[in-house]
Amino acid sequence: MAVLGLGLIGGSLLLRLAADQASSPGSPGSIGYDADPETRAAVAQRLGPSAVAPDLAAAVDGADLVVLAVPLPAVPIVVAALRDVGYRGLLTDVTSVKEPVRAIVTAELPDARWVGGHPMAGKEASGFDVADPELLAGCAWALCLDNGTALADWLDVARWVLGLGGRVTPLTAIEHDAAVARISHLPHLVAAALTTGAAAEPVGPAALGLAAGSFRDATRVAATRAALTAAMCGGNAAALITELDSLVERLEEARELLTTTDPVSALTGWLETARAIRHEWPPHGAETRTPLTRHDLLALGRAGGWLTELHADAATAVLPKSVHPPT
Amino acid sequence: MAVLGLGLIGGSLLLRLAADQASSPGSPGSIGYDADPETRAAVAQRLGPSAVAPDLAAAVDGADLVVLAVPLPAVPIVVAALRDVGYRGLLTDVTSVKEPVRAIVTAELPDARWVGGHPMAGKEASGFDVADPELLAGCAWALCLDNGTALADWLDVARWVLGLGGRVTPLTAIEHDAAVARISHLPHLVAAALTTGAAAEPVGPAALGLAAGSFRDATRVAATRAALTAAMCGGNAAALITELDSLVERLEEARELLTTTDPVSALTGWLETARAIRHEWPPHGAETRTPLTRHDLLALGRAGGWLTELHADAATAVLPKSVHPPT
Known part of the structure; x- marks a missing residue:
């Protein structure tokens, strides 16, 4: 497993993978790479020199899964580097936007088996210095299931995310x-x-x-x-x-209510809609089983649900109570 | 000292005053009142029956300071009740808006010595159930110093707030x-x-x-x-x-930047202005001394400063580093 980019998210992921490997030596090994030599040195100091590759080619050599963990502006550069070393395996990423990554990977690395991902975790600080092996524990993790995604590849990456303790939400890149x-x-x-x-x-x-x-x-x-x-x-x-x-439209609504003769009463109803929604958040719901078809997985994700466990022919999932959208 | 209204803020205040009195029996006594019998019962159960008055008249009888801690819509009712019992002493409040309270008190209770206050503390939950004697510790506490406010009254209330551990910010009601x-x-x-x-x-x-x-x-x-x-x-x-x-104007600015050919560069500068301001928040600054004049106190509050200690002829204050307002 190779993690490319060792900032907050990639660094946290590598720390977590290293901890998993230390506690269960049979699990697959992982290696990280970052274009910044100071970051590589910091990672080597924390996890040992064998945790960091000297270059991208060495990092991805023999990897079953490559995780792109660079900010969006660096994605084209790293994807081009993966093309140059001929990478054709499973590829995921943790970028906060999916459609631009899909476009870059489809154009530049069509032979890689890309499954776009986005763990919903972060901090206002950035960089390996603030990386934390617990950052991704229990977080919602969107995984893109687009027409071009092979279901078997998607399930492989979903299994890996579940192993990390993530909650997998299937969505298309555009929906994400x-x-x-x-x-x-x-x-x-x-x-x-x-x-x-x-x-x-x-x-x-x-x-x-x-x-x-x-x-x-x-x-x-x-x-x-x-x-x-x-x-x-x-x-x-x-x-x-x-x-x-x-x-802006909603704020203009509130502005309008503030100009009425009884703004307090007028605002109360407007605020109560939000209060009821916020009171039910984060979503919670009943455990269910979902067949492993593209259609059923996407229906689950669109309803706000997530996978918690993968079996041979179905997944255990949580389907939240439906939130009635405001009119 | 009488606290009228024993929800989150009034209840927290009464709990704090009761704790102060328990630890230093010489300090002035306090009593609370709430129009809701269930709240009065809950307070009596927690602090003993003598902590709660059976009615407003009993609560304010002999009080040196009355604290109005009811929500804004109840302020006219409680002020009218104070007028009916002939209250003429020092009066402060903890309402989140000051100009409407000033208007009500000026019209209905001109003989009371009102100094409007607003401790900047809260929770998304409300009511005495979630009151907490530590809620107001260290909080910023605006105290209104308007033309109609006697400086001696203002200093009395300021001294009381400082005793509770608040940071006193002098401002006019409109500025607040x-x-x-x-x-x-x-x-x-x-x-x-x-x-x-x-x-x-x-x-x-x-x-x-x-x-x-x-x-x-x-x-x-x-x-x-x-x-x-x-x-x-x-x-x-x-x-x-x-x-x-x-x-809305600022959000429209951001929208405009998102439509440029290079939205990432365009947004970076716009976001950096905010980042620099947020990075310096909460404000910190150097200790200084402020003469106890209306002019100097208001100048301190307008510069974002606050009093930390009152002496006979001056106050110790904190004057934050100036934040350069965005152009």
Whole structure:
């Protein structure tokens, strides 16, 4: 198993794989590679020199699974390098946007068996320094099941993610990108806008001095390295614009309610819709079994469900209580 | 000392005052009152029957300081009750909006010596059940210093807040309301809009299933009881509309950048402005001394500073490093 890119996510993954191997020596070995020599040195110091390859070719040589864990702007470079060394095996990635990765891999590395992935885990800090072997434990992990994905490959990667303790959500790349635009990329943009707005004249310094819990949480991810947030938002621009427009429409609704003669009553109903949804989150639901067909797996993912265990002919899954979408 | 209204904030305050009294029997006594008999029973069970008054008149009888801790819609009722019992002493409140409280008190209880206050503490849950004697420890606590406020009264209340471990920020009621519109009320509306939007068709269930840390924090306060959020937002409608419009303008800026040929580079600078501000938050700064004049105290609050200690002729204060407002 080769992990290419050893920042927060790739580094956390390599730490976890190394821990698994230490506790169960029969499990498959793993090796990491990062283009940055200082990162490689830090990883070697923490996990030993054999945990890091000196170059990409050495990392992927003989690997059954290659995990791309570089930010989106570096994906074309690493995919080209994989093409140059003739890699044709199973390939997954942990990038926060899936459709652009699908396009790059399909064009540049058509012989690799790519199954796009996205573990929903992160921190506002980045880099191997803050990597944590527990970061991915129990996290929701989207795995793309597109028309071009071989079901057998998808199940192989799903089995690997389940082994890491992830919750596997089957979705198409486009569905994934629409979902994360609203629950990750949009909150990142909003956090930045709230932060900049808080500091603006007038009353900026006083506002920042009084700001407490609601500001702290609403803006936490605004502390993320700007280049990382820009890469994920910019890489999903079309879906994000759709979500931005919906948000602005909802805020204009609230504005309208604030101008009525009884804004408190008017806002109560508008806020109660959100409260009821937030109260039921994170989703919980009943255990079920899902046949291992493309159709059934995607139906599960679209309903907000996830796999918890794979068997020979079916999967154990959780199907959340349906949330009634607001009208 | 009488605390009127024993929900999250009033209850936490009464618990703290009772603990102070238990550890230092010479300190002034405190008593609470709540219009809800079940809440009074719960407080009596926790703190003993003498901690709760059977009615408002008994609570304020002989009090040196009355703390109004009811939600904004109940303020006119309690102020009228205070007028009916002829209360003329020092009065503060912990309501999240100050200008409407000022208007009510000025009109209905002109003889009381009101100093509006707002401790910046809260939880998404409400009621005495979740009250916590530590809730207010170390919190920023705005105290209104308006033209109608006697400086001696303001200093008395400031001394009391400092004794509770609060950080006192002097501001006018209007400045306070503008500041909290952007750092508290606006984040509450945005949290609701993000939550409702996440559940909307299409991909609502899948989005909620994948949602992780950035969604969790961005929407935490959307779980607050709708009537409470509506009361604070509706009670500060004019200031909140101004902030909503600024936010929408900033989001439209981001939308514009997403449509450029290189959205990643374009967004990086926009995000970096926010990152730099958020990185410096919460504010920290150098200790300084402030003369006890209206002018100097307000200048401190407007610069984002706060009092930490009161002396006979000056206060020890913290003056944060200036944050350069974005252009």
